[in-house]
Amino acid sequence: MTVLAIAQASLRRLARDRTALFFLIVLPVVVIVIVGATVRGFSTWKVGVVDLGAGSAGRTLVTALEDTPGIAVSPYPNAKALTKAIARGELNTGVVLPEGMAAAEQAGRTVSVGVVVERANTSMQAAATAVGAVVQAEGARVQAAQFATRQAGGTFTANLSLAKDLEGHLARVEVRTVQAQANASILPEGFSYSAPTELVLFVFLSAIAGGAAIIETRRLGLYERIHAAPVRAGGIIVGEAITYLAIALGQSLLIVAVGALAFGVSWGDPVAAALLLVIWSLVGAGAGMLAGTLFKTPEQAGAIGPVTGIGFGMLGGCMWPLAIVSPVMRDIGHATPHAWAVDAWTALLARGGTVVTILPDLAVLAAFAAGFLVLATLRLRRVLA
Amino acid sequence: MGEDLLRCDGLRRTFGGRVAVDDVSLHVAAGEIYGLLGPNGAGKTTTIKMICGLLDPDAGSVSVGGRSVERELAVRMLIGYVPQDVALYPDLTARENLGFLGRLYHLRGRELSARVDEALELTDLQSRGGDRVDSFSGGMKRRLNIAAGLLHHPRLLVLDEPTVGVDPQSRHAILERVAEFRRRGMAVLYTTHYMEEAERVCDRVGIIDHGRLIAEGTRRELVDRLGQKDRIELSAEGDLDALAAACRSVAGVEAASVSDGAVQIVVGDGRRLLPEVIEAAEHAGVPVRSVDVVEPDLEAVFLHLTGTALRE
Ligand SMILES: Nc1ncnc2c1ncn2[C@@H]1O[C@H](COP(=O)(O)OP(=O)(O)O)[C@@H](O)[C@H]1O
Ligand SMILES: [Mg+2]
Numbered sequence: 007m008t009v010l011a012i013a014q015a016s017l018r019r020l021a022r023d024r025t026a027l028f029f030l031i032v033l034p035v036v037v038i039v040i041v042g043a044t045v046r047g048f049s050t051w052k053v054g055v056v057d058l059g060a061g062s063a064g065r066t067l068v069t070a071l072e073d074t075p076g077i078a079v080s081p082y083p084n085a086k087a088l089t090k091a092i093a094r095g096e097l098n099t100g101v102v103l104p105e106g107m108a109a110a111e112q113a114g115r116t117v118s119v120g121v122v123v124e125r126a127n128t129s130m131q132a133a134a135t136a137v138g139a140v141v142q143a144e145g146a147r148v149q150a151a152q153f154a155t156r157q158a159g160g161t162f163t164a165n166l167s168l169a170k171d172l173e174g175h176l177a178r179v180e181v182r183t184v185q186a187q188a189n190a191s192i193l194p195e196g197f198s199y200s201a202p203t204e205l206v207l208f209v210f211l212s213a214i215a216g217g218a219a220i221i222e223t224r225r226l227g228l229y230e231r232i233h234a235a236p237v238r239a240g241g242i243i244v245g246e247a248i249t250y251l252a253i254a255l256g257q258s259l260l261i262v263a264v265g266a267l268a269f270g271v272s273w274g275d276p277v278a279a280a281l282l283l284v285i286w287s288l289v290g291a292g293a294g295m296l297a298g299t300l301f302k303t304p305e306q307a308g309a310i311g312p313v314t315g316i317g318f319g320m321l322g323g324c325m326w327p328l329a330i331v332s333p334v335m336r337d338i339g340h341a342t343p344h345a346w347a348v349d350a351w352t353a354l355l356a357r358g359g360t361v362v363t364i365l366p367d368l369a370v371l372a373a374f375a376a377g378f379l380v381l382a383t384l385r386l387r388r389v390l391a
Numbered sequence: 392m393g394e395d396l397l398r399c400d401g402l403r404r405t406f407g408g409r410v411a412v413d414d415v416s417l418h419v420a421a422g423e424i425y426g427l428l429g430p431n432g433a434g435k436t437t438t439i440k441m442i443c444g445l446l447d448p449d450a451g452s453v454s455v456g457g458r459s460v461e462r463e464l465a466v467r468m469l470i471g472y473v474p475q476d477v478a479l480y481p482d483l484t485a486r487e488n489l490g491f492l493g494r495l496y497h498l499r500g501r502e503l504s505a506r507v508d509e510a511l512e513l514t515d516l517q518s519r520g521g522d523r524v525d526s527f528s529g530g531m532k533r534r535l536n537i538a539a540g541l542l543h544h545p546r547l548l549v550l551d552e553p554t555v556g557v558d559p560q561s562r563h564a565i566l567e568r569v570a571e572f573r574r575r576g577m578a579v580l581y582t583t584h585y586m587e588e589a590e591r592v593c594d595r596v597g598i599i600d601h602g603r604l605i606a607e608g609t610r611r612e613l614v615d616r617l618g619q620k621d622r623i624e625l626s627a628e629g630d631l632d633a634l635a636a637a638c639r640s641v642a643g644v645e646a647a648s649v650s651d652g653a654v655q656i657v658v659g660d661g662r663r664l665l666p667e668v669i670e671a672a673e674h675a676g677v678p679v680r681s682v683d684v685v686e687p688d689l690e691a692v693f694l695h696l697t698g699t700a701l702r703e
Binding site: 007008011012014015018019022023226227228230231232233234235236237238 | 443444445464465467468470472474476477478479480481482483487491492494495496497499539
């Protein structure tokens, strides 16, 4: 009972906190709408192709691209012209077909096809993934040679020189390859892409920003007062865990409901999706409580929390598919729980996966949740002692 | 007076090698107000936290109603703890705060709301129950802080400096209420660094300094320990430390120290020694502005015992 009283008081306070409610409820919905609309908005992706002498294999690939609905192909004489067009926003993405592609394919060697995208642009990332999927379906390997056109500050000349650099790089870059798994490694475009990844992003982000509540309760002397009542430290910790779990689950359900009802997102196998939601909420609850014991002031949690949350989200594939980053970055990304959650959602939504399919991801996520919760408990116990 | 409700024996607590509380033993009976009087940093809060089970003592033991606070969680039902700093949720109403804290003491339903009403009434806040705490004045927050310690009808009420930063009116109201709790048979442990408060409401006073309980008794007992000692207060302009030193050299002066822009002097007989003290002051070259001879009180006791004034 006392445990529920603690959770109830925390939730009641949250309900009065307009800022927190904005970040918990309004922001995720708005972001899902914007990202979903942007990514879906490209009914036709404009793809530029540079043929450096790929021969028949290149022509087959171009035909395949042309036959793909939603992709319009136009030829470019060289990589410089291509990257320039991308920098100007005339193209969504570009493909560079290497010299001797047909011969290499016949000899059974791996062929690398460059896919050029602007790193900072989400819709280009999505276009690149779609193109990558077609290329992979044709049996070639893809190198996504990325460069960032600086959104602010960078001059066009600087961007052009970046583009020139890229020309030299295209022939050498060997690392950035996409596993030949066809389109199964990316989420569908549109709201079905934005809703699950925003769920992963926001539930975690809100939870660690919400760590501020624990710091505040501590600073207000409330833990001490609660502790003066016949309540064990364990009771306080369980009360807080219930609070954070309730917030994470509530936000998850909101995003699922908004996604399904307003934007027709299919969330895949219901049992698997529910399990994934609950385990992800536990990950969030643990991380939030841990944040509450690591940060010193509520302001710190409010400032560092979102940055950490967004950073993890970027690394973990919430902003763009990990399928388009280098293997090294993909490995680094999998140090965050986000990557495992996005993998699981991809398996559920793009490949029609079930509980069995995502069991390994769930196990890893459960381990993350347990780790966070145990650490948070140990640290909270120290704080409460 | 009833039997001892609170007993502390040999309480000791250090923080990283620094001794905060050293060998404190005290007891408080039902219907008794015990004042723990001492300057800031003397160890009052640390003592209270050990009594309320919030801090484990390095040595010693605490029992309330004959049961060990350290070993039995349920003993906390007997204790009402009012922390030194207001510990309430600012964004909840007074009633919501009390409702929450009452539930921690296993109160619920109709009983809980009756207790909340009662606690609000006891602290003259009945008309503000529905208002958020962050809309309260400092004095009202303090009163609500006390109300929160009364909900579960504790037998021992522990108040840690409940009047700090409170306007005189609220302060008066709080002291009145504390006296009322005594009439109801509660044992009250009350810490303060205000000597007047300790003199006014407490049946017995313990004087604590540098973590040690250096004297204990009723006001009368403590004052009598001084013999018939008086206190001379010299207000002056100039080098007060030199003035204090000059006064100390006067035969019959037992202690002299600087506080509040004045020199406090403990003497056997104030009036007899006054001319010599003034003369010493003139010799020291510090012109005296006003002179006050005070009958012995707890301030003088503290000064006598520690050689320093209570108020810094
Ligand atoms: N948590 C703590 N960590 C380190 N030192 C502490 C802590 N709490 C109290 N102290 C020290 O113990 C001494 C007594 O403090 P306290 O009990 O708060 O005094 P009082 O309540 O009489 O003002 C002080 O020197 C204080 O600095
Ligand atoms: Mg104190």
